[in-house]
Amino acid sequence: MTYTTLGDTGVDVSRLCLGCMNFGSERPWMMNDRDASIDLIHEALDHGINFLDTANVYSTGESEDIVGDAVASANRDELVLATKVFGEMRDGPNGSGLSRKHILDQVEASLDRLDTDYIDLYQIHRWDDDTPIEETLAALDRLVETGRVRYIGASTMTAYEFTKALYTSDIEDYSRFACMQPEYSAVARYEEANLLEVCNREGVGVIPWSPLAGGFLTGKYEREAEPTEGTRGAASESVRGYFTEENWAVLDAVRDVAAEIDATPAQVALAWLLERDVVTAPIIGPRSSDHLRENVDAVSVDLSDEEAARIEAPKTPRWPAPGSD
Template identity: 85%
Template sequence: MTESDSMMYTTLGDTGLDVSQLCLGCMNFGSELPWMMNDRDASIDLIHEALDLGINFLDTANVYSTGESEEIVGDAVASANRDELVLATKVYGDMFEGPNGSGLSRKHILDQVEASLDRLGTDYIDLYQIHRWDDDTPIEETLAALDRLVETGRVRYIGASTMTAYQFTKALYTSDVEDYERFACMQPEYNAVDRHEEANLLEVCAGEGVGVIPWSPLAGGFLTGKYERDADPESGLRAAADEYTQNRFTDENWAVLEEIRAVAEARDATPAQVSLAWLLDRDVVDAPIVGPRSSDHLRENVGALSVELTDEEAARIAAPKTPRWPAPGKD
């Protein structure tokens, strides 16, 4: 692990790729949903600030605001040192109506990688990830297409996101048997209240040397501490209009948040910083994907890198939850 000013770097899984310990999630950069930033110039400014703080790892997807997020990222990094950047994007989701508008067929992957390269304004993608498992396409076809992209230099590494341990193990085994490029990282939902992947994907990742870059490390804002148990979410906050965050409002999760708040108060930190520190303390985790919508949020997230929890504090935060797969409400 290396360090530069306040930012720290690590390698992604068993690869030699250096990534910042926080990955900038770029789903907020677009206008698809009301809680997104909806301001192109402000989005670009925030990306520039993240780069200035030492974040070199940016994650987006072709489906985020149907390409708008990739375009914003491309504009923002046009003048950056490309050799230091790690640009990640994804393929799978609906990009247009009609046949071949989604999925992981050879045709869709090869068509969409060209569109993503164009929007990002780059000759290659550092990490190209399948956004979901495709039941309608043989994994051999998907891996062969991804392998071709690596061979031709369009993609440096491949990754995956959100599937069952069986599916992921099958993909890794197929790569080994057929000599296809192997998935180098996994992007699961993982945070102090969403711990179902401990009973699913994370053991596979640890055993196979696969990097882990968790999405929703703050549980859709729940772990920032801005919501209260007996109060309705304020207008303008994500939970006011988004069931994803509202679904975190359970007694078990409030108990986790109470422990996080207590640790934060004792350490003169924020609940968000303690929540990220808990995640960074997991041996299997490389770089949580944070999704700030303001400079203050970004700097707060980076501040988590200086928070080191004791074993006792980490255990207190974990105690109220028992990881289960599938998670309640996710089967």
């Protein structure tokens, strides 16, 4: 495994981040096996992955609880544990959002489930239109000042919203977002026309979610065939949303390059992301040892400029993303 710094911070993270949304039982495509989930986390640590990303809302805390159990015997000083806040954790008032109350309540619950004294990267999962960004940032800054959080990050918003947050932090002398978590892959490149230029210019780390487009870029789906039962493509409309002719053309290029360099489509798709200057660590979501090893081996795959250009050719990045309202 190789390592890099998270944006302009001094913290070292592995070039792949282990996404932990699969470790739970909320959806049929999740692992639904606590012991197997813990074993897979241990295997990721053995491969040198020190960066783990979860969220309080994943299986309503179950993912955080599994991660906490899995890393209990690890060297905590070497780990970079990331989680998120925003989503609905209970019915009723104050059960979601980015108010001071919700953030301060939820960070304590996440610390308990992760069984740790501090969170390395605490991220807002979405923008909250109902809470002033000043209130959110003040609460997050308090967590950094008291040592419960080391760095703060954000996920999935407009460039205007993110720029406003960074500007507010600068003006008010609050802790600044060190990291952004956008959707980004060879078939989801709309953030190149939105968030990524802000991240590049502001020294913000980028940890893309869904780098394999829900499995689409692994090559396991075919143009003329229905997704196999049990796959995310069969269970998720969002994955089937990738099934456009433009995206099939990208996948054709990924498959061709993979065949030429003796790699798998998943490895080529990850290698393409890893070679983007703005990208810190794609968030992988393996559900088996074979998937994990395949993803880890992508770190050593090198693409030529010509190969990368072939993968990029079918897409023109646009914001808003095609099909969004």
